[in-house]
Amino acid sequence: MNILLLGSGGREHALALKMRESSLLSKLYIAPGNAGTISVGTNLDIDINNFNIIKENCLKLNIEMIVVGPEAPLVNGIHDFIKEDNELKHIGVVGPKKLGATLEGSKDFSKIFMEKHNIPTAKYKSFTKENLQEGYKFLETLSPPFVLKADGLAAGKGVLILDKLSNAKEELKDMLCNSKFGEASTTVVIEEFLKGIELSVFVLTDGTNYKILPSAKDYKRIGEGDTGLNTGGMGAISPVPFADKDFLDKVEERVIKPTINGFKKDNIDYKGFIFIGLMNMNGDPFVIEYNVRMGDPETEVVIPRLKSDLVDLFLGVVNGDLDKKELIISDEIATTIMAVSGGYPEAYDKNIVITGLENITGSTVYHAGTKQVNGEVLTNGGRVLSVTSMGNSIEETLEKSYKNLGEINYKGKYYRKDIGQDLIKNNI
């Protein structure tokens, strides 16, 4: 089978490598891909939000399945586009249709969905500039810190957590009246602050049957000790030591089952990954957010632990018989450390030569913001590459990844040296 994988991050390199292990895969195309995916398949230099170009390539390359990595094409309706086109509708798509993708595309929509299906989440209300004064009043009923969320996609920057009521009111006004996050903050969700430990759980579903993938914890801030600006993620660990069986059973009963049943009740045709961001509050799960794709860098620790055939699981997703497929997960621990460009998540340089990749032993390097030019690997983004290691303890895996990160060189290389230390020190 010929597969087209959309995306260009570490997530896509990890998905591509795992799919490459399958005997069901013939040709793999990655659009646009990166310097890492070149050795796994064929990169296509196309805009993944231009569906007509995708159509042309699907017909030309005899594509039978599309796996969608990032959220944007899903929110823009790639799955609907494929199914509504007579020449393309035979192609299986891993990733929800536009309505399902709204769970990530609109925080207000996802809160309404959770409320309707009794899925535990923070109490909330949504506001527009027409009812700004009511927003102020609602803020006055809450205790600090105050959580303000732009309703739409804001490149991971649309959530503000503020200690002071006066600041929260100012920011609410800025979001609603001055378009602080552009269109995305036309509506703002204000919600109760949840205090606990965060983790993510990943589910693969065909809309009826589901498989629960390993849990993971990521490290979002740029600075050590979880300080500084938010990033796409600076490292990840799977499994999450504090997500024991009792907790994960609660996640399945209280969150996963009502989510899948909710899809049925609301006629949401959902085939693909669900990324559930959770807060563990004294042993009880609360949903912080849904994403309609895998996380990055969470994929770089979840997918390497998969022993089953990923392409076969994807066939289960598109054909609706995921219950017939087997999910086997390695007991080993996986950790990944993300190396970024100096300056990220603010301005940074690109096109810097990366050397030393050939010296890696005992770890896997997943390329993210890289490109290959005349045989050289150059930086091409803020998050450059992540180094994943597997083993029997967090310490052992970190040691391998940090040793290998020392072998890789490029000007401005930065990575956090404290990934996993909170789990090791606090024994959680």
Ligand code: AMP
């Ligand atoms: P989101 O984009 O919804 O994942 O929010 C970004 C981050 O803000 C989350 O990963 C949490 O760390 C934090 N956050 C979001 N909502 C809440 C909440 N209700 N209580 C506490 N922290 C939150």
Ligand code: GLY
């Ligand atoms: N690492 C968080 C995300 O992929 O959204």
